[in-house]
Amino acid sequence: MQDRKPRPRVLLTKSFIDSHDRAIETIALALRDAAMEVVLIDYEQPEDVVNVALQEDVDVIGVSFMSGGQVEATQKIVAELERRDVGDLPLVVGGIIRPFDEPPLIEAGVKSIFRGGAPLSEVVSTFENLSQSYRGIP
Template identity: 80%
Template sequence: MQDSAPKPRVLLTKSFIDSHDRAIATIALALRDAAMEVVLIDYEQPEDVVTVALQEDVDIIGLSFMSGGQVETTEKIVAELQRRDVPDLPVVVGGVIRPFDVAPLEAVGVREIFRGGAPLADVVATFDRLARAYRSRV
C-alpha cells in the first residue's frame, strides 16, 4: 500500500563561500532516494535561507558547515524563523561541528546535530521523522 501523505520537503543549504559540497550532495541524494523532495541552495545571507524555506514550503531545514560560523549563522536563521512566525520549522545542523558548539546550537533550538561520521541511515531517518512531524502540525 502506498503512503498517501505528501513527500517531506527538505531545504539543504550551505554558505556560498564554503566550497566543500561533497557531504551535502551525498545527503541530498540519500534524502531524494528516500522519497523526499530536496531543495539544495548556497546562501549569501542567513536570512536568504528562511526566504527560500518559505517560498518552497519546506518541512525542515538542513544546514551544512565545513568552515566554521555555525553558531552565529544558525542563531540568525532561527531568529529569522521566529521573526517570520515559523519558529517550529525544524532546523538540523551537520558537518564539521566542534564539540563546544553543540550546547549553543542545542540552546538556540537546533533539533539534531550530525557531526562527521554519522551513519547516513540515521540522517535520513531523522530528516523523515522531523519533517513528517512538522507537516502533521501545520
C-alpha cells in the same frame, strides 16, 4: 492501495563561501533516494535560508558547516524563522561541529546535529521524523 502521505520537503544549504560540498550533496542524494523532495542551495545571508524555506514550503531545513561560523549563522537563521512566525520549522545542522559549539546550537533550537561520518540511515530517519512531526503526520 497507495500511501497518500505527502513526500517530505527538505531544504539543504551551505554558505556560498564554503567550497566543500561533497557531504551535503551526499545527504541530498540519500534524502532523494528515500523519496524526499530536496531543494539544495548556497546562501549569502542566513535570511536567504528562511526566504527559500518559505518559498519552497519545506518541512525541515538542514545547514552544512565546513568552515566555521555555525553558532552565529544558526542563531541568525533561528531569529529570522521566529521573526517570520515559523519558529517551529525544524532546523538540523551538520559538518565540522566542534563539541563546545553543540550547547549553543541546541540552545538556539537546533533539533539534531550530525558530524562527519554520521550514518546516512540515521540522517534520513531524522529528516523523515522531523518532517512528519512538523506536518502533524503520525
